[in-house]
Structures are given as structure tokens and as C-alpha cells.
Amino acid sequence: MARAVELAARGAGTTSPNPVVGAVVLAADGTVAGEGWHERAGGPHAEVGALAAAGERARGGTAYVTLEPCNHHGRTGPCAQALLRAGVARVVYAVADPGAVEGGGADTLRAAGVDVLAGVLAEEAERVNEAWLTSARRHRPHVLWKVAATLDGRAAAADGTSRWISSATSREQVHDLRRRVDAIVAGSGTVLADDPHLTARDRDGALSPRQPLRVVLDRRGRVPAGARVLDDAAPTHVSRAATPAALLAELRERGVVSVLLEGGPTLAGAFLAAGLVDRVVAYVAPVLLGAGPAALSGTGITTIADAVRLDVDEVSLVGGDVRVSGRPRR
Template sequence: MPTSVELAAMRRAIIISASGLGTTSPNPAVGCVILDAAGRTVGEGYHLRKGDPHAEVNALAAAGARAAGGTAVVTLEPCNHEGLTPACHQALLDARIARVLIAVMDPTSRGEGGAARLRKAGVDVQTHVLEDEALVVLGPWRASQSFQRPVLNLLIQTNAAGYATAPTAEALAEIELQRHAHDLLISLDGLAEEGRTGSHGRHFSVPAQPVPDEPGDAVTALAEAGARTVLLVGPSKLGERLLSGSLVDCVTLLVPVPEPSQATTTTSAPLLPDGYVLSRITRAGGQLVVSAERR
């Protein structure tokens, strides 16, 4: 069983892995912490973008010789193949790591996975350690692998009656906050731009033309760009058609905070589209940020 120190290290790995959100695609955002043989943290790292070193390699570089005989705590199963970078399971073996804790198994492993190869080499491997917590970061990437398309999040400003309107200044500020965790932002006119400008590197492309209004064509264009997560600003024809096609995974509504005397007034429009359930509600200034996920 993982020790309290190892569990703390996994939570640290999960937290730092989120530093790669909006830049690693089509790769996942992964974090890694290295403990020495006495259980002290001696290195940590995360994956920044495709083509750059993976989380394990960055963490091992920080740890240096202190990694020998120690433990690698990583949010995703170390890769078992060489691509633009060497195989991470081999980097762990070369560093003489004795124990590896893994949160989420890699659904893209080719043949025998990295965990199996580490075990064959005599490394003590434990899997599914704090998996649900790691999926807070890795969930959208894993869902995009399962769906074979990007995870689509639609953000819509509503008025007091519950009807979609053009974004207010407060809504635009919320969009600026949320875009940084997404690969692409699709504006009201259908134009695509990086969530964080210039963050992905040469293995990612931004559609040069407006994204097509037809759901199938739109999803294809976004997937071909290498996107795993996309933020769409509504209301738009594309957003409406993606909703109708059950392709929107999360809807975020920006709802004006009502006056206390109006709090029991029934709105004229349904708050959520059919098929969605509330997942998070918070307040930002004079608006409520209401998120719902598709069943």
C-alpha cells in the first residue's frame, strides 16, 4: 500500500501536471515526483508540449543521482515506446528507480505497457493510486481518446430571463480565464485560436478558416488540428448544432445574480439543455458560473 508520503507526492504530481493544460495536446498533461530511498522529494517535473521531454524525464533530471533506489510517483503510466522522445519506462530503469506508483493507466500503450516492462525488470509497481483525483486533470484527455474527438465545452452568457445573449464584459473576463486550460477557443464568428497563443509548438495547428457549421466537419477539423479540449463561445450556430448532435460535453452558463426580491421568480427559458446535469456552481463578480456535464 502507498505510504502517506507517497500519497502526498502523488497529489503534488497531480497538481503540477495541470501546468501543462492547454499546451501538451495531442499529448496528455502529466506530472511526476521523484522520492529518494529515504522518501525525501528530490525532483519533480511535468510535460510541457509534444516533442519536449516527458514528466518522468524532467523529474529525473532534477533528481540526478539521488533517484537511484528511490520511487517515481507519476500520474500516467510511463510510455513504453520511442517517438519524438525516448521511452519513459527505460529512463526510469536507467536511473535505477526501485519503485513506481502510477495513478492512471495509459490507454494508448502499444503492446506491452510500461508498467509491465518495469515489473519484468524487477521494479515494484503499484497502479491506480489516487486515480480518481488524477482524472481531474487527465479526464478530458482520456475522454478524447475514447470519443476519438476533442472534448467540447460550450460557454454561454444568459440574461435574467434565461435566454442566451452576447457576452458581457464580465463574461469576456471569464472566457479569458477558462481559455488557458483549452487547446482552442472558437469565437462567435467561428474563428479558432489557441487557448494560449503560441503555446503548443510545431506539432499542433490552428484551423486557418472559420470552423465549419456542420458538426461532423467541425469535429474533424478540430481533431486534425491535434486539439483535445476546445472552448466554444456561444450563442452560435455551430454551438447549437453541436448541442443538437449530443457532441457538447460540458455547458457553462454565465447567469446574472438576481436581486434577493427576484430570487424566486421563474425564468422563461430552461436553465440547462436536456441531457445535462449540474456539476459545479460558483460566483464570479455579478454573475453565477453554472457548469453542467452531459449524462
């Protein structure tokens, strides 16, 4: 199952609006017969790829899958039926499929006499498929807030300059985050102050082949026509939604599963206050300013007892910065 989780991660950024899924098929003698992962939306599912690689060796064997095999006809056939046709004797999956239509594969397999085990390495499989699972369970896009700040919590200097607080290596990682999401959200204040492009770029500076939707929250119509975010390098959606929840509802209607929040401290504060931040990735630079705008504002928090605390799952050193990743505790 650990190998299946590794395989699933390969599909990050290319499968939306579908989940990332990995699969490993063992032959009856316990040796690896085939591997697969969901590579792109509309393409073969992970189980189908693994079964194709395994061929007749799948008969009487075991399939390990990170997500419960689907049981419906979409752009591809149901994986539960493919497993039955291949003669697999046992199926082990990590996470139950939360979709009312997509779920049910485990029951179909059991009814046909297949031995089914659920929940193996569920936490690891959840993490790699976090965005899709959030969208399926909460009926809104998954929200990742990326923030770069100085050691004393400043997002910019007193004169408004902020390039560059974080290291070049950290900025490369941010472009990787952009490539993996469906949409990047910024507020009109950030657009007016920084005129960002909000595109994903490769290490050589060229535009990446896949560009997320650029979203500007501009309730008062302040963004000028010449703003870089409005050029033709990537699609752009300008929203006048009154609340973060309303904006996420708009984006869900457009098929957005995952959002990267890159706006300023006020926009981030509004999402956090509404309980709509699912993950935080913070790059803390070894820099001191002593003055300037804070990295976060407008949360409405006035006492330490109400502080939003993170369940941290990663701390690492990136180009001299400290990267902290975690989920707001609910």
C-alpha cells in the first residue's frame, strides 16, 4: 500500500476533477505483477493500468488500491467489475470513496466472493488525495493558504516592498504548488499593490504547460484593465462574491477542486475566520523588519484561547527558509 500511495502522488496536478489513485497488483505467489496510477482525467484508472500490466498473473492475486474501487460507468468503466473480470481474489484499499455515485465498489466485490479489507495506510492515502477528498466530502474546493513571512511575522516592509522575502528555492516550490492546483486566488489589494502574474512557471522561467485558473476577488471593480493578471497567459475569473464561501461556491460550479490562496493578509484572514482554510504552507525567512504589514489580519481573534492552531505534519529547511505545513485544528 505504501507503494500504491507513492504511485498515486504521480498524478498530482493532472487528474482534476478526478482523484489521484495508485494501485499495485500482486500475483497469487505474492510477487508484484503490475502497477498503475491515474495519470489524467478521462484516462484509465489506476486499477485498470495495474491489471493490464499484470495480465493473467492477476488471477487469484491481491490488488492494493489507495481509494475504494469505483462502481459506476463514467468516462471509463467501473473498476470493481474490472477486478472481478481479472479474477482477483483479494482487494485491499485505504480510503472509502465518499461519492454517492462513485462509491459502492467494495460491496460489489464482497458480494462476488472477493475478500475485501479497508483502511490500510488510510492516513497516508488521505494526505496524498487531500484536495479531492475535501471537495467530495465538503462540497467545496480544498483551500491551501501559502504565506511567506519574515521571522517577526511581516509580509512586507513598511514601504510595501516584499520582493523577495523568501528564497529562490522557496519560490520554486511555490510554482510547483501552483502547477498542482486548479485555481489561484488573490484579492484586488494584492493585484493593485504588486501587479502579480499569478502563473505557474518552470525552473527556466518559462510558463508551465498547465496553468491554473487565476481568480481575482474584486468586489468594488478596482482592478485596472492593464493588470498583468488579466493578460492571455492563463484564464482569469474576476469575482465580486461577498464572502469566501460564496467565492468557493462559484469556483465549484466551474469545476474547481483545489484552490491556492495567494492573496494578502486580509483575504487570508477572511478565509481563516470562516473556517475555510484546509492547509497552510508557510515559508518563514530568517529576516527581521520590525515594521510593515502583518502576514495575517482580519481574523477577529482577540484572545490567545481563540488562536487557530495547526496540526503540523512537516517542518523542513528550504533554501535557508523554514517551511511549516499543517492543517488548522478543527
